[in-house]
Amino acid sequence: MGTAGARFMVAKQLAASGGLYLEDGDTRLALDPGPGAIVQYTKRKVDPGRLSGIVLSHRHLDHAGDVNVMIEAMTDGGFKQRGKLFCPADALDEDPVVLRYLRGFPQEIVELKPETTYRVGSIEFTTTPAHRHNAETYGFRFGGRRLGWVTDTEYYPELAQQHQAEVMVIHTVLRERRPLPHLSLDDAEAIIAEARPRLAILTHFGMTMWRAKPWELAAQLSEKTGVEVKAARDGMTVEL
Numbered sequence: 001m002g003t004a005g006a007r008f009m010v011a012k013q014l015a016a017s018g019g020l021y022l023e024d025g026d027t028r029l030a031l032d033p034g035p036g037a038i039v040q041y042t043k044r045k046v047d048p049g050r051l052s053g054i055v056l057s058h059r060h061l062d063h064a065g066d067v068n069v070m071i072e073a074m075t076d077g078g079f080k081q082r083g084k085l086f087c088p089a090d091a092l093d094e095d096p097v098v099l100r101y102l103r104g105f106p107q108e109i110v111e112l113k114p115e116t117t118y119r120v121g122s123i124e125f126t127t128t129p130a131h132r133h134n135a136e137t138y139g140f141r142f143g144g145r146r147l148g149w150v151t152d153t154e155y156y157p158e159l160a161q162q163h164q165a166e167v168m169v170i171h172t173v174l175r176e177r178r179p180l181p182h183l184s185l186d187d188a189e190a191i192i193a194e195a196r197p198r199l200a201i202l203t204h205f206g207m208t209m210w211r212a213k214p215w216e217l218a219a220q221l222s223e224k225t226g227v228e229v230k231a232a233r234d235g236m237t238v239e240l
């Protein structure tokens with residue numbers, strides 16, 4: 001539902017910022033519905049009224065900007081209590097990103113904990129240990145090790161093993177390493193080289209990645225690592 005990451009890409013909407021959408025039979029999950037997610041879902045004919053749940057990796061605006069409107073949409077404006085929201089505790093506590101007036105709308109609000117497995121319908125997912133980021137943040141593995149989702153974090157050596165899966169989606173914000181709590185292209189390469197998934201997908205591009213043409217960088221990474229690496233495009237679909 002979108003490949004933009006970080007504030008400038010989101011502010012300029014050079015790419016959409018609606019996050020990821022996962023579907024397994026009747027189970028449907030919205031992951032990190034950033035600003036404009038509701039527009040992307042409706043534009044792409046995915047009815048948010050049929051979502052089984054919403055998952056926030058962390059409370060930052062580019063991951064959670066549309067969480068409230070998505071909760072309303074999932075619950076038919078609050079008239080049907082349904083669906084689950086999964087988020088770190090700090091999305092609910094101080095300076096909450098989930099508005100209090102609609103917290104009774106979902107069937108359940110689950111505060112994510114590290115290294116814990118959750119189930120929604122037919123989808124099971126497990127959190128990683130907390131990422132190194134400036135908010136409480138988790139990475140995820142879905143369906144055992146079918147899909148690994150490397151969300152925002154500073155690089156650390158255990159990332160590859162913690163997210164290792166058949167297909168790995170990696171939030172690659174920075175073209176060059178910088179003293180910021182975000183992954184760079186070199187970090188993505190290190191993760192891919194160690195985890196060796198069947199397919200790695202780069203997404204959540206910041207401005208420096210975007211300007212460097214992510215699809216070209218992905219092709220170079222494929223060459224270097226011998227692993228198939230793709231740059232995500234808005235609206236891209238992948239069969240797992």
Ligand SMILES: [Zn+2]
Pocket residue numbers: 058060133152
């Ligand atoms: Zn963040």
